[in-house]
Amino acid sequence: xxxxxxxxxxxxxxxxxxxxxxxxxAEEVTQAIRKSIQDFNLEDEYHTIRTKCMGRCDDxxxxxxxxxxxxxxxxxxxxxDLLLSEIELNEVKESDNFLYKMGEATINxxxxxxxxxxxxxx
Numbered sequence: 001x002x003x004x005x006x007x008x009x010x011x012x013x014x015x016x017x018x019x020x021x022x023x024x025x026a027e028e029v030t031q032a033i034r035k036s037i038q039d040f041n042l043e044d045e046y047h048t049i050r051t052k053c054m055g056r057c058d059d060x061x062x063x064x065x066x067x068x069x070x071x072x073x074x075x076x077x078x079x080x081d082l083l084l085s086e087i088e089l090n091e092v093k094e095s096d097n098f099l100y101k102m103g104e105a106t107i108n109x110x111x112x113x114x115x116x117x118x119x120x121x122x
Contacts, residue, residue, distance in 0.1 A: 016062045
């Protein structure tokens with residue numbers, strides 16, 4: 001097993017590889033994100049971690065970007081270059097893949113009760 005030097009890492013992508021996400025090609029997404037990071041020469045700045053279920057199965061496959069605390073949804077393997085560009089340009093909140101930023105009151109998902117679809121109660 002390789003040990004990654006994470007001393008220069010600025011961001012970490014936690015990529016769900018739970019059951020529902022795997023059914024929606026999460027492994028292909030994981031590999032595509034890693035390839036995009038490599039292609040953009042950002043290996044030292046990004047660390048990726050496969051997780052088990054992250055609890056957003058209806059939005060699969062999902063990922064969470066730290067330390068930004070931004071959740072991503074419906075990630076397609078052929079869109080990872082664009083997604084990484086949006087992250088790098090601080091435009092990820094305008095992305096089709098944007099799900100939620102922790103601490104905010106809105107969620108971009110149809111997978112919540114209708115009365116909370118645009119607002120999460122605190």
